Amino acid sequence: LAGGIILGVALWLRHDSQTTNILYLHLGEKQAPNTFYVGIYILIAVGAVMMFVGFLGCYGAIQESQCLLGTFFTCLVILFACEVAAGIWGFVNKDQIAKDVKQFYDQAFQQALMAESDANNGKAVVKTFHETLDCCGPDSVIGAATHLWREDLCSRKDSILKTFETVSCHKKIDELFSGKLYVIGIVAIVVAVIMIFEMILSMVLCCGIRNSSVY
Numbered sequence: 001l002a003g004g005i006i007l008g009v010a011l012w013l014r015h016d017s018q019t020t021n022i023l024y025l026h027l028g029e030k031q032a033p034n035t036f037y038v039g040i041y042i043l044i045a046v047g048a049v050m051m052f053v054g055f056l057g058c059y060g061a062i063q064e065s066q067c068l069l070g071t072f073f074t075c076l077v078i079l080f081a082c083e084v085a086a087g088i089w090g091f092v093n094k095d096q097i098a099k100d101v102k103q104f105y106d107q108a109f110q111q112a113l114m115a116e117s118d119a120n121n122g123k124a125v126v127k128t129f130h131e132t133l134d135c136c137g138p139d140s141v142i143g144a145a146t147h148l149w150r151e152d153l154c155s156r157k158d159s160i161l162k163t164f165e166t167v168s169c170h171k172k173i174d175e176l177f178s179g180k181l182y183v184i185g186i187v188a189i190v191v192a193v194i195m196i197f198e199m200i201l202s203m204v205l206c207c208g209i210r211n212s213s214v215y
Contacts, residue, residue: 003046003050025128050079057198083188102173137154
């Protein structure tokens with residue numbers, strides 16, 4: 001069940017419309033940073049393996065097999081180590097992910113303001129950011145100004161007041177990835193606690209089977 005939950009959350013994050021719309025963009029020959037997906041693929045792999053290992057543990061418990069339960073325990077230790085390593089990697093790179101995406105947006109925004117932007121699809125990339133995240137410009141001042149003289153880049157607001165209340169895309173990008181990483185962190189902590197109990201109980205059961213076989 002824990003493996004299925006991890007797999008489900010990872011697949012949801014992988015196919016979330018906001019992240020896929022942004023992270024599949026190309027600016028000329030340059031692709032949007034997809035470091036975020038590395039952590040997602042790790043979660044998918046861990047979830048799938050945990051489902052198989054969970055079945056192995058259940059079957060070993062039913063058959064009262066010390067070999068299967070020992071294999072189950074070993075697999076759990078390996079998965080736990082992988083999860084800890086992935087958690088450390090995610091914590092180290094959590095700010096870098098948003099930073100890379102913001103740099104990609106800034107490059108597209110600069111090219112979209114240039115006359116030759118049609119040649120490198122900078123305008124299309126910027127409009128996708130603006131429509132997906134409901135933002136405009138790298139900061140609120142530039143975003144408000146862009147609304148006034150470049151309506152082809154930002155969606156038209158109903159009033160001048162709403163125009164100056166536009167949220168910057170840098171802030172929206174930070175909110176997007178911090179929210180996703182927060183979900184990943186919660187799932188990882190819950191599963192880590194479950195795995196610790198699984199390892200303890202599997203060893204208790206394995207020792208109980210070994211002691212009962214003596215008598």
